[in-house]
Amino acid sequence: MYLYTAQEMRDLDRYAIEEIGIPGMVLMENAGHAVARRLLDRWRRSATAVVLSGSGNNGGDGFVIARRLASAGWDVSLWIAGSVEKMSQETRTFYEACIHAGVTGEFYDSSQKQALARHLEHSDVVVDALLGTGIRGELREPVRTLIRMVNQQARGFVVAVDVPSGVDTDTGAVASEAVVADKTITFAHPKWCHYLRPAAERCGNVRVEDIGIPQQAVHLSPPSSRINEPSLWQAYLKPRSRWSHKGDFGHLLVVGGSRGMLGAAVMAGTAALRTGAGLATVAVPEGQEQALAAQVTEALVWGWPDDGQGHFSAGFPQDWEKRVRRLKAVAAGPGLGRFDGEEEWLRRLLQQAPVPLVLDADALNILSKDPSLLRERRQPTVLTPHPGEMARLSGQGVKEVESSRRRIAREWAQAWGVTVVLKGTYTLIAFPDGTQVLNTTGGPALAKAGSGDILTGILGALLARGIPEKAAVPMGVYLHGLAGQQAVTSTEHSVLARDVIAAIGPAIRPFL
Numbered sequence: 001m002y003l004y005t006a007q008e009m010r011d012l013d014r015y016a017i018e019e020i021g022i023p024g025m026v027l028m029e030n031a032g033h034a035v036a037r038r039l040l041d042r043w044r045r046s047a048t049a050v051v052l053s054g055s056g057n058n059g060g061d062g063f064v065i066a067r068r069l070a071s072a073g074w075d076v077s078l079w080i081a082g083s084v085e086k087m088s089q090e091t092r093t094f095y096e097a098c099i100h101a102g103v104t105g106e107f108y109d110s111s112q113k114q115a116l117a118r119h120l121e122h123s124d125v126v127v128d129a130l131l132g133t134g135i136r137g138e139l140r141e142p143v144r145t146l147i148r149m150v151n152q153q154a155r156g157f158v159v160a161v162d163v164p165s166g167v168d169t170d171t172g173a174v175a176s177e178a179v180v181a182d183k184t185i186t187f188a189h190p191k192w193c194h195y196l197r198p199a200a201e202r203c204g205n206v207r208v209e210d211i212g213i214p215q216q217a218v219h220l221s222p223p224s225s226r227i228n229e230p231s232l233w234q235a236y237l238k239p240r241s242r243w244s245h246k247g248d249f250g251h252l253l254v255v256g257g258s259r260g261m262l263g264a265a266v267m268a269g270t271a272a273l274r275t276g277a278g279l280a281t282v283a284v285p286e287g288q289e290q291a292l293a294a295q296v297t298e299a300l301v302w303g304w305p306d307d308g309q310g311h312f313s314a315g316f317p318q319d320w321e322k323r324v325r326r327l328k329a330v331a332a333g334p335g336l337g338r339f340d341g342e343e344e345w346l347r348r349l350l351q352q353a354p355v356p357l358v359l360d361a362d363a364l365n366i367l368s369k370d371p372s373l374l375r376e377r378r379q380p381t382v383l384t385p386h387p388g389e390m391a392r393l394s395g396q397g398v399k400e401v402e403s404s405r406r407r408i409a410r411e412w413a414q415a416w417g418v419t420v421v422l423k424g425t426y427t428l429i430a431f432p433d434g435t436q437v438l439n440t441t442g443g444p445a446l447a448k449a450g451s452g453d454i455l456t457g458i459l460g461a462l463l464a465r466g467i468p469e470k471a472a473v474p475m476g477v478y479l480h481g482l483a484g485q486q487a488v489t490s491t492e493h494s495v496l497a498r499d500v501i502a503a504i505g506p507a508i509r510p511f512l
């Protein structure tokens with residue numbers, strides 16, 4: 001499934017109308033019909049509805065909904081923002097069809113405030129068709145008042161047509177007012193605002209309805225972003241052959257685990273093995289070696305030069321060049337910590353690890369001192385920042401990152417030629433070629449220390465197995481989210497990172 005911006009949706013619409021020849025009126029009727037059908041399915045008996053329509057095409061969908069609900073026996077009260085003169089030809093046609101079908105609408109002005117408030121308080125359903133993907137700039141009257149009234153006065157079920165009025169389709173920003181919906185019914189494909197906060201919090205349950213735009217139109221100019229689905233990567237997951245040996249499944253090196261943070265590297269290494277890596281080596285500061293060996297039995301242990309206090313130092317192990325040749329991927333960061341000479345250390349890692357590299361946690365914080373270190377990379381590089389780390393990397397505030405996730409992840413990936421995995425409720429993956437994949441698996445159980453280390457281990461393992469990053473990264477993010485969901489046995493509060501690691505196998509299994 002693709003993820004659309006407002007412009008991409010307009011282009012798709014235009015293609016369906018002009019090139020394929022489906023009249024715009026048919027698309028609008030289909031859109032309105034789809035919403036009305038859902039409402040009729042849910043209530044069945046005759047109910048009361050307030051329909052709020054703007055003068056744009058979103059309002060046109062609203063006119064179709066009003067007419068169809070009324071003809072099914074509902075008591076419909078229709079309110080319109082704007083004027084007939086502003087309506088597009090399609091919207092005007094359906095406005096007139098409403099009148100001919102006996103649903104007369106009121107063009108709202110402030111003298112009708114009380115009458116509308118009464119309807120909002122007593123209706124089973126409120127349909128928000130004021131503004132869709134065509135919103136421009138700050139809200140004007142009377143739309144702003146109408147949105148506020150829906151939020152303050154509606155007692156019934158609020159359904160937003162396409163997007164809640166007042167949200168920005170592409171950024172997920174909200175205007176001074178935006179409808180808070182119980183359900184959003186959108187057309188043909190989901191839009192970014194259905195997943196980006198704060199808009200996403202106003203959408204309620206999102207449902208995508210087919211309105212008859214042929215798949216062919218989508219394939220001809222697919223948008224640059226999509227929702228993460230197994231079809232993107234499932235071909236790379238296969239049962240192991242009877243004849244396989246550990247060398248077939250890659251060797252991952254995890255670098256991290258300094259004093260006080262050993263667990264992070266242990267979790268990354270264990271997650272990598274649970275994901276199917278043939279071998280995992282965990283590299284920790286020398287002073288940590290024994291403690292590590294006591295904690296993991298399945299991974300190899302490698303002591304790196306330390307500062308005498310259990311932290312890394314600027315040096316690399318002497319046999320680095322010899323041993324690195326046997327590695328298939330490196331994941332640096334879980335419990336890495338900060339240390340003297342860290343920038344030089346990272347530069348060397350970037351230059352001298354001729355395999356795919358995942359950077360997380362403090363490896364990202366070190367990188368944020370000088371992102372141009374990435375210029376030295378020739379092999380795939382995956383960064384897995386949470387919003388705080390992304391903020392440090394990009395030199396912006398966390399708020400700015402959160403309000404422009406889509407733009408920041410994409411710009412960063414393109415500017416530095418890396419894959420950015422911007423973590424969050426809907427983790428966003430941005431590739432260097434400008435394409436993006438938004439992940440929808442996961443849940444609040446993953447909001448806990450250790451989750452990021454596990455993701456790093458999973459991604460490292462998939463890259464070590466030789467899966468190309470365009471498949472490996474969405475696969476890893478998807479499986480990590482699924483494991484997080486499946487690890488919940490009693491409550492999301494009590495899930496431990498080790499439960500998530502144990503759930504990696506069950507998460508992979510259906511895809512083999």
Ligand SMILES: NC(=O)C1=CN([C@@H]2O[C@H](COP(=O)(O)OP(=O)(O)OC[C@H]3O[C@@H](n4cnc5c(N)ncnc54)[C@H](OP(=O)(O)O)[C@@H]3O)[C@@H](O)[C@H]2O)[C@H](O)CC1
Nearest residue numbers: 028055056057058131132133134135136137138139140162
């Ligand atoms: N996706 C599809 O295939 C289909 C989508 N449909 C629906 O069409 C809308 C998009 O319709 P569009 O006409 O482009 O735009 P809107 O209806 O969302 O908005 C335009 C009207 O809103 C007014 N407006 C714009 N900004 C503001 C503002 N800040 N404050 C107040 N009013 C605003 C604008 O007024 P102007 O004075 O600026 O002209 C317009 O009246 C999409 O979301 C779907 O619901 C089709 O029905 C079917 C195919």
Ligand SMILES: [K+]
Nearest residue numbers: 128131163165
């Ligand atoms: K709307």
